[in-house]
Amino acid sequence: MAKRKHIYKVVFHNQGKVYELHAREVSHGQMFGFVELAGIIFGERSAVVVDPSEERLKTEFEGVKRTYIPMHSVVRIDEVDKEGTNKIVSVEAGSANVTPFPMPLYTPSGDSGGS
Template sequence: MSRRKRIYRIQFVNQGKVYEIYARGVGQPDLYGFVQIEGLIFGERSSVVVDPAEERLKAEFAGVARTYVPLHAVIRIDEVEKEGVAKITPLAEGAAKVTPFPMPAPRPPGGE
């Protein structure tokens, strides 16, 4: 029985844009309020057609072993059959003007 490797598509908001990236691992780190993404996957460099958006993402995440995205910035995480093209797209008109109100971290019940 062959074990297939998991691939995740992660969409999150960063500086008024929606990032869509692919990774081999997603989890909850020791940093409260963040999602850990590791094993970033980008398209083959031997491809004849070059996508400028994907090249920009490759350059931005060059040398990154794992990245931590704030939980409130994550839009969606999907487990997919195979990786697609990583991309950056602008938010819908007017959506970039709304900033989420910072919420304090919940405290455990009882005690200080």
């Protein structure tokens, strides 16, 4: 029986844009507070029509074996049956009802003296 290959769709925020990537491996990684993506999948395009956002992602992640995304930037991780199109979508101010505010995972107490 052949082992089923997993494909994950990961949606995350990065520099005011929403990235959607497909990867073969997703884990909590060895760096605390980061999600590790490995084996990023890019569709082979034999057609004349080229998606510019996927080409930009291909260029951005060229030669990358693993990438680490801050946990608080991840919006969603789905296991899917087949790969889809990777894309970057700009987040325009006022286009959404709720905008997440990045917060650190660990917030040290600001009071160094005891109370």
